[in-house]
Amino acid sequence: MSPRRNTTSSARSLDELLTDFGGQMPRKETAAVEPPADKLFPKVVRARGTRHRGHGWAPTLPPLAGYQMTSEQTPVTWPLIAGDGLPPTGAPMGFNVLSGGSFYCDPMGWVNDDNIGVTNPNVFIFGKPGRGKSALVKAFMLRMIRFGYRSLVLGDVKDEYEDISRALGVEPYRIGPGLSGRINPLDFGPLAQDWEAQDRVECARRGAILFNRWLALIRGLVGSQNVPFTPTESRVMNRVLRDLTGWSRGQSKLTQITIPMVWAALDTPTDALVTECRYETRQDFFDGTRGLRDALGSLCEGELEGLFDTASTFQPNWRAPIQTLSLNTLHANGNEAAVGIALMCLNSWGQGMREMAEPGDRRIVLRDEAWMQTRLGVEAVKTLDSNLRMSRNDGDIQLVTYHKPSDPLSAGDQGSQAAQIAKDLLHLADVRILLGQDDEVAAELGHLLGLSRMQQELVTGWAMGDKGRALWMVGDQRYKVQTVLTPLERRLTYTNEAIAG
Ligand SMILES: Nc1ncnc2c1ncn2[C@@H]1O[C@H](COP(=O)(O)OP(=O)(O)O)[C@@H](O)[C@H]1O
Ligand SMILES: [Mg+2]
Known part of the structure; x- marks a missing residue:
């Protein structure tokens, strides 16, 4: 880092800007003003700024309009600052952009707090690819460890959870053609x-x-x-x-x-x-x-041969902080139906893991890119539906990530039973996190999730400005939140290798 000159203003002066282009203005050097020891700022800048060339003096003040309204009317003008905010419990995720305060995510705590309109701990995360869905999930998982939560990644289609798994000392489990790992969907x-x-x-x-x-x-x-x-x-x-x-x-x-x-x-x-x-x-x-x-036979041959047709070779460690099942080898083959079927088997398998959970054994269950599963049809949607409904009983936090709200709807033709159930799925999560989206998706978002125009614009505008920016819908409250990653997390969540390469 270059040493900073001790000046009264942090803005670059005209001279400094000119030197960038090789030119120099004749100038009389004046000694830099040292702030008095007991005063951090030597003089107070007035509302119009300092009247000096190159110092941005404003001849007129910006007009500030004053309004008077009741507390009932204010949320209409400032829809995102209504309410008392959320209690500081659970994982610190980043900051609330409007209040400047820290923002904490604690779905189970929210369920237990009657002042917050959240009745289930499920979380849906929407966002355009690359906006930071997975990074948000990973940060949440890591930060919930100290509250005793263990994570289960049910099908890591891009093998992107391997890094955090290894960082936690757990070797990720891989299945795919040519690999030795097997999972028996009919395991006890x-x-x-x-x-x-x-x-x-x-x-x-x-x-x-x-x-x-x-x-x-x-x-x-x-x-x-x-x-x-x-x-x-x-x-x-x-x-x-x-x-x-x-x-x-x-x-x-x-x-x-x-x-x-x-x-x-x-x-x-x-x-x-x-x-x-x-x-x-x-x-x-x-x-x-x-x-x-024939349907059963096709699960034992072709792309899925040797994946789900023998006894499990994987002995899950129930005490490990994270368990992930990598599916990238299968995904890389390009057969999305095979990935969907694999996800469905893992789903059932994950449900089995929960059947004997002791009270207080809290888990975060992740379904990343869930559209791959729900696209298989109405039965796959029903399975996800029943898993989400269970979470209230077994104390799991179920995280589901999607690109856009219509992803679950791709389960069937419009108006079909599958599409209807998929649409209702959205109501099984009281917490929805909307990361940046393109304009085209905005209307769809607004329609399905009941967003106001202002909230839609937040998602298509502000949230597209940086990774991790999202509109958090917690029950009936809305928050404008920037997720902040630590340097270590940034390394563990880095998914741009292919692009950077
Ligand atoms: N809040 C954030 N701050 C800085 N970088 C982030 C943040 N969220 C995500 N990233 C980075 O952006 C890239 C894409 O994020 P990722 O979570 O893989 O996107 P998605 O899952 O939505 O496709 C990753 O390299 C990740 O490290
Ligand atoms: Mg992702």
Whole structure:
């Protein structure tokens, strides 16, 4: 850094500006004025400035209009400064641009505070790519660690959470074609812990949770391939799952199953299965379950082969501060449907991780670029929907990032059931963070989230001016916030390697 001259004004004088171009003005040097020891500023500058050439003296004062209004009317003129602000609890994210005060994010604390109109701890983050969605999430995760929160990244499609994971001493887990990692979507998860030691009631409870989760997943996986999943398919599936695990034989310890095992059970059905599912002949069974079998079969071959079709090789460490599952190898292949299916499996798997959570075990569950999952169709949207609804019960903070509000709507044709559910998804989060967006998205934003024109303009104007600037919608309150990253976080959140290179 060059040494700063001790001058009375920090502005550059005309002489200094001229020297930039090689010229110099004859000038009489005057000694710099030293401020008196007890006074920081030697003299007070008057409202019009200093009357001196090059000192920006204003001949007239800017007209300042005075208004008088009631406190009920003020929020209309200054819609973003209404209210008392939020309590200083949780992660310090940056500063409130209008009040200048620090801004803290504490979704669970907000839920527990009756003065704040937040009833669930879910957070939706919208923003144009590159505006800082992921960086905001990473900073939040890091800053919540000291409050005992652990993070679970359900599908890191760009492998961009690996850096913060390693910084926390946790080796990220990778799955993709050619890698050795496997995840079994039909894993028992922590429900298998001490299964034998449980009484009948507890075993029945755990069994019910497992079978429901598996059925929901299979419905989603099958549905994403446009194969209908009616009560008939559901009945067949229930039978198969209970037979394969040994549940229907009253086995005290259930057998671990995989998707290929389920497929094989349908492809070579036992006579008992055929009759129990009320098919006349084996041929009837085959005809009736063709779609189901083909849909399951496609999960064990092609792009997804060797990813989700054997026992899990990943033993999650429930105590680690972060767990991330990298999917970039799969994403790099360009098959977005495969990524979507992988995300759906991880979703179910992550839900399993939560089934046995002890009270007070707080987690941040992240779904980055969630549109990849919801685009698969109505079942995928329903899965996300049910996960978000659960968060009130299990104490998770669910973070979902999207580019724009219509992303979840791409789940189906306009007006379809999928689009309708996806639209309602937006109401499952009481906290929405809107980072910078282009003008085209503004109208859409305003329409879906009920923004005023001024708020829309904030998102398309001010928020586009710098990374991390966002309109925070916390319940019915709005805040204009700049997220601030520490130098370390800036390094850990850097995602512009490809562009910079
Ligand atoms: N508040 C911020 N201050 C400084 N740099 C930021 C901030 N937010 C994001 N960045 C930087 O901007 C780049 C893009 O951010 P990223 O979070 O990857 O965007 P997105 O997830 O929205 O596509 C990253 O290199 C990140 O370090
Ligand atoms: Mg991102």
